[in-house]
Amino acid sequence: MCGIHAIISSRDVQEIPHSLKQSLSNRGPDYLGQATRTVSGESQIDGDISLFFTSTVLALRGDHIAQQPIEHADTGSILCWNGEAWKLAGQPVNGNDGEAIFAQLMSASLADTQFQKNHVLQVLRSIQGPFAFLFYDAVGKCLYFGRDRLGRRSLLTKRAADGSTVIFSSIAGSSEPGWKEVDADGIFSVHLTASENGSLNAMRDDWLASGETDLVSSIGRFNMSPPEGGEAILDFNTPSVKLVQDYLTRALELRVLNVPEPPRIPGPLADIDVRVAVLFSGGLDCTLMARLAHDVLPASQGIDLINVAFQSARDAAGQPDGSDGKSSQAYEACPDRITGRQAFAELKTACPSRWWRFIAVNIPFAETMAHRSRVVSLMYPHNTEMDLSISLALYFASRGIGDGYVAGSSGITPAPSVTTPARVLLSGLGADELFGGYSRHEAAFKRTGYAGLADELKLDVSRIGQRNLGRDDRILSHWGKEVRFPFLDEDLIKFAIECPVWHKCDFAYPFHPAVIDPAKRLLRLLADQLNLPLTAREKKRASSIAHVFDKAREPTGKSSFNLPGSPKCRCRRRSEPAACNTSRYVTEHLRMPDCMGQQGIASKDKAKGFKAARGEVQGLIARDITRPSGSVWSWRYLHSFHQMLTHQALRVPERIERADRVGGTSFRLAACECRVFTCRHAEALDVGVWPRFVDNVRTWTGIPAGPRWGLVEARLFLNRCRAILTILIIPT
Structure with missing residues (x-):
């Protein structure tokens, strides 16, 4: 990371303020350098233009500190570079990237101004990585500036009211009006000898020399094609x-x-x-x-x-x-x-x-x-x-x-x-x-299907x-x-x-066999394969830091946050709003299918299970989860409840052992199998060890019986067990 700053003016240029210089040094503590240039007018009427460059360096590339601004001894050209060029013309950059780019920029100092400009644009367009830059081409008397096509590095600009002075900086240093961010939609240039009435005006060139307009972020064409009939569901083997x-x-x-x-x-x-x-x-x-x-x-x-x-x-x-x-x-x-x-x-x-x-x-x-x-x-x-x-x-x-x-x-x-x-x-x-991780992506799919999601x-x-x-x-x-x-x-x-949109997020199939959410399902499947089961099933939410000042403005001390996506409670049990809201929260945010009702279990066993297990499992929660006194939970405690529930269901087999007292055969089998899995013996899981379980595997879980389960099958079964435990905890 580096700090770059430049003043381009037809008037006298003064030293930058000490506070701004310190802010730039905070960005690049390893080195601070400055350079000046003067561009003479093409006629006696035109005045001189002064250029004053400042750069600070955070040395993270190469085996030495590359001092900036980088200057060319023969031509007087200058580069202020803030970024990381991972590739140049498709090839990885070894050593210091700023020096490599400057060498490419100076590899063709041509007398013809247009050819020189085309060469500069070609080099800048070939960079892959985040960057912001200021390049003074002394041969063409032109200043190039800009940010990468994704805007990953900061570059601000401020122009005097009469246009006689333009300032560029990585950081404003103060809240003085007039600063704005340089757009990331192209490469900008200012011809220092072509000012109009002393005003410096910038020209923009596209990131693509061909001028194609259908490329997203000037990188590639978005796949808008809908799925054809018989397309496979996004799964581990996709x-x-x-x-x-x-x-x-x-x-x-x-x-x-x-x-x-x-x-x-x-x-x-x-x-x-x-x-x-x-x-x-x-x-x-x-x-x-x-x-x-x-x-x-x-x-x-x-x-x-x-x-x-x-x-x-x-x-x-x-x-x-x-x-x-x-x-x-x-x-x-x-x-x-x-x-x-x-x-x-x-x-x-x-x-x-x-x-x-x-x-x-x-x-x-x-x-x-x-x-x-x-x-x-x-x-x-x-x-x-x-x-x-x-x-x-x-x-x-x-x-x-x-x-x-x-x-x-x-x-x-x-x-x-x-x-x-x-x-x-x-x-x-x-x-x-x-990869489709926001709630608006799911909303777009619900409105207009894959076409709306792609848009x-x-x-x-x-x-x-x-x-x-x-x-x-x-x-x-x-x-x-x-x-x-x-x-x-x-x-x-x-x-x-x-990539096709249904290979990234799969809202058409919200219930995955491994209980993987459709939002960013591609990344969730990868996380699950990398032995991160809890992370793969973590719900998307906004960061909690955005509420620090909102809470400061609540004069009544009451929470101003509602459960995301949860409607107002219409439960008749007005005296127990916590139970109703918690039930809705767990139902909507865990999105667990009713495995007991879908896997062929008799309704009498289901009723028996609810009746016998509800009080005991909720008693476990009351003892193991700290909650404040009062009937209504705040957002903090509801989220804590969700996390603890997930943690208990996946990591604490004793919770399922307690469910063994329910009296239903399926629950006892779930307890037996889940104990083994949570001990992390899934890779060597031999179904034959439990003869009474083999016949029940097909009918209850839909997982094929065999001498040994793979990791996918074992994970599937564990998540079915987790779903059952969740159903037991939800009040009815």
Whole structure:
């Protein structure tokens, strides 16, 4: 990550403010350089134009610090580069990418201005990776600038009212009006000798020389074709599951290998080699990315998982006088913390040889307010409350200071405060847009089928470059870190948009045999194959950090959040709203099919099971899940209930052992089989060990009997057992 800045003016140029220079240095702490140029007018009437360039460097490529601005000794051309060129003309870039690009730009210094411009455009169009740049072509007296076609790096511009001065910068440095983000829809150029009345005007060239307009984000053509009759359901053996793993693995290889070892930070476990950290909410995208990074990184390197939780204004107002708000108990109920710890446990189980560290970043409300003004300045020109909430989470995650938990740490016991040394941060952004992870994708399918779903996905991918990636870049880079987006790799995007929509999300078949949700089903199937069963079945939800300030504005102290997608309760049991809302929540968000009713079990056994098991299983929940006093649960406790339910059903076989007392044959068989599976003997599961079970397998689960089950069959059976347990818990 680097900071770039330039002033182009027909007037005298002054030194940039110290505060702005410091902000640029925060982005690139390894080096700061400056360069000036003067362009003479073509006639005596035309005045001179002054150019003043500033660059700071965060050295992450090559074996040395490439000093910027990069200058050409013979021509005087200058390049200010902020980005990562993973490939150039389809070939991987070895060494420092900024120097490689500058060498290509200067490989044909032609006297003909048009030919020179075509060469510059050809080089810039051939770059794959995130970048923002300023290139002064001294031969053609032209300044080129822009951001990559997806807008993954920040570049702002500000123009004087009379057009005589134009400023470019990675960051505004203050909230002065006039700044705006450079569009990511093309390459811009300013001919410094062709000003009109002293005004500097920019021209735009498309990312594609051919001028094709039907390519999404100038990368590929979106596959709009509907499924034909007899198309197979998206499942583990669908070719796209293996393909997405290959593309994502190659994207990670470019982004996590050959990262220079960062300076060691004194403190606990300072001798561990950690070069990469994951922005880790515990959701599907970041957990899958961390799991595949394990396959790519050398075994000697550790991986940090950074998870942020905030104290709300309400909790801060209710804390005792003199409290610093750093008690971990309040933060552990945050949805991101719950899913983060769950996914951390899964990664440790799936990859026991890797050194994982879960960094729990707990931010008291007072600390949030103390950093608010700085974050507002960093995210400018974005200025909404939602921008601020998201930016605060990214800001503290990038800082990387929190309680460090490693393998063997026990839950929420006190842990030492640590700071991640990693300078490279991985983000799962882009997966929802590419693979259909938003609720609006399901809504589009329900309205107009696959045609509507394809239109919605195409729209989402086409406007990635107009999203908030520039804002995120300004926030995350403040602490001298660089964020990288494996899901926004150009080759992976091309695969995703050319892949049939029903090979990415499968809303036509909401109930998968392995209980895999249709949203982003392709990624969920891959996660399940990589031994991440809980992650594969985690529900999509909004990040909890967006509610920090909303809660601060609630004068009554009542929660302002409704269950997502849940209608108002019309249950007659007005005295027990918690039971009704919880039932709706579990029903809609687990989406478990009624296996008991669908698998041929007698209705009398079903009734007997409900009657005998409901009180006992709910008693287990009452004893094992901490809930506040009162009849109505808040969002926090409802989500906690959901997570604990999932955890118990998959990980604690004793819950199903209790169901053995129900008296129904199917329940006893479920308890017997689930005990074996949860001991992780699925690969060697011999059905013949339980003769009484063999005949019941076909009729109850629909899984073929045989001498040995595969992993898929065993997972299917476990999820059927999980569905039954869920049905038992839901009140009726």
